[in-house]
Amino acid sequence: MARLPRISGMKAVKAFSKDDWFMARQTGSHVIMVKTGYMVTLSVPKHRELDRGTLRKLIRLAGLSVDEFVELLRR
Numbered sequence: 001m002a003r004l005p006r007i008s009g010m011k012a013v014k015a016f017s018k019d020d021w022f023m024a025r026q027t028g029s030h031v032i033m034v035k036t037g038y039m040v041t042l043s044v045p046k047h048r049e050l051d052r053g054t055l056r057k058l059i060r061l062a063g064l065s066v067d068e069f070v071e072l073l074r075r
Helices: 009-017 052-061 066-074
Strands: 022-027 030-034 042-045
Touching: 009 022, 009 030, 009 042, 009 052, 009 066, 042 052, 052 066
Parallel strands: none
Antiparallel strands: 022 030, 030 042
């Protein structure tokens, strides 16, 4: 299992968008992302550096594994 990298909120948004999530709206400093066919929404904070626990929760909500997410970052 890959270790979670320290990334910004916008890098996380770009990685999730590669998995067909798209930005529905922005509320304050949070980007709200949705995916067709999913009941879940992702609320990604636009911080310089995301806490690893927050990132892990977003990855889990998106239905991805850490390895899959790291692969999305590399693409």
